[in-house]
Amino acid sequence: MFKQTDEKRFRIFSTVFLCLLTIIALLPIILIVIASFTDEKSLLSYGYSYFPKAWSFNAYIYLINQSKLILRAYGVTVFVTAVGTVTSVLVTTMLAYPMSRKNFKYRNLLSFFVFFTMLFNGGIVSSYMMWTNIFKIKNTIWALIIPNYLVTGFNVFLVRNYYSNNVPDAIIESAQIDGATEMRIFWKIIIPLSVPTIATISLFTALCYWNDWLNGLYYITKSELFGIQNLLIKIMNNVQFLKSGSSNYLGVGNMNLPGTSVRMAMAVIGILPIVIIYPFVQKYFIKGVIVGAVKG
């Protein structure tokens, strides 16, 4: 009897406490959503509020009129995320697979080669100088894709461990006996077997590219190449920047800029895709975090 109520009481306490935490986690995000639907005048006189005096869609109407600028930034981000993720997954699995083969002569050497990149790095200064001076990557779309994120030691080891634990040697050996080339084994056997791990690293990589603003900050100064995150930075510093895209549209440029609410509407647009996709991929995400933490 006693144990029953003790357990129940604890369960209630946990639920209440976690409810509170959940509210704390979500309230800040809700504030910017509400702010983006708040009338500009009400915002300016009463500040950001959960219960605005007047609602309005003006921020979004304004953004729709500026859609050229935003769609372009979205386009850049989508392109970078798609190309970056596909390339990254391909190159990462191709690097991880030989590392998992027990009878590959250079297995340990290769593992150390990858591992050392996780221990020591030359720092952002020398890599910045290399990318800009030698590879002349500044203000090209490749600057958003190539530096830093394409292959990370973390992902390589995640995939290698998956292969080591889930691909039986016998399969590979029998394929070899049948005369399959290594390339064929990789494509026809390994890749189909690695769907779960590919799902996990794709998710991490895609999120990383979608949320990245550092490469843009370092390497992009041309506004045509701004992704959504770098457009956000630009607008935070100078909300008038939004107008620059519209000067060719008659009349639109003269429209009053609802600067405060429009900023928040932009932020909402920036997180919208994540919030939409998140429920469907949460499972893989959590699995990946657990696997990655135990042995990354």
Added chain:
Amino acid sequence: MKKVVSKKNRGLTKSGPLLLIALPGIVYLIINNYIPMFGVFLAFKDYSYVKGIFGSDWNGFDNFKYLFRQDALLIVRNTILYNLAFIVIGTVCAILVAILMCELGERFRVKIFQSSLLLPNLLSWVVIGFIGYAFLNADTGFINKTIIRLFGGNEVAWYTTPKPWPFILLLVYLWKNVGYSSIIYMASIAGIDKSIFEAAKIDGAKKIEQIRYITIPMLKPTVVILTLMAVGRIFYSDFGLFYQVPMNSGALYDVTQTIDTYVYHGLMELKDIGMAAAAALYQSVVGFVLVVTANAVVRKIDRENALF
């Protein structure tokens, strides 16, 4: 027996094709990671844009001397103190959340709470900077206009008042990361043998005693290892947190400047390449030593979990 098989098999496994498969990745890591390692010589140069990378004059340890005379103390202090606070408070909060989460029992509720607590982790620092701005900006911010009005007190120009920032940054860090790190602790709690709890229950242990005497001691290895790994990275800070959240405000540098933001300013704003490179090299070398040391300690405690 196994050895025989693999020996026979080695005949079939040629290194060439496997190396070829790994080649794109190898080339990428050489370019992205290894070449910049040699670029650290920039730290010993008086870099000039006219003379270029190789043409600039050497100046020995001048960059370092300057760095240590000027700012090193401040940026290293900030980096380490923030990280220590994040490690200690972050771990405590994550374990608390994980324990409570595991007590819910019902999967649907766990899923709802977990999703919501994890959501902040999926947002970019830029968006979090926007959220911070909605709360903190002086003219229309939620804190000045609503909270302070409600409870009385004077409005604060948050982006130019350094004092509250250590607290703000800690709060933002926890908000973004606790949900994420609690996942790992939840996984370790789930891995504890259920029969231990059953036995304790039969012996009349209350829930709180079970947590105190079973859950927490069982989590110790995970805590030790994650903490050591974090200590190994104590010289690195999350650039986004210290750059986007304070909106890169100069008035706050005393409390927001870490090694990473300092290197950024040196490189992109002051264009003082030599000094930025010196700070970056200092970070890399100390960081390397710390990671290796931390790993050696982890290895001693639990070989399984050591990185190498």
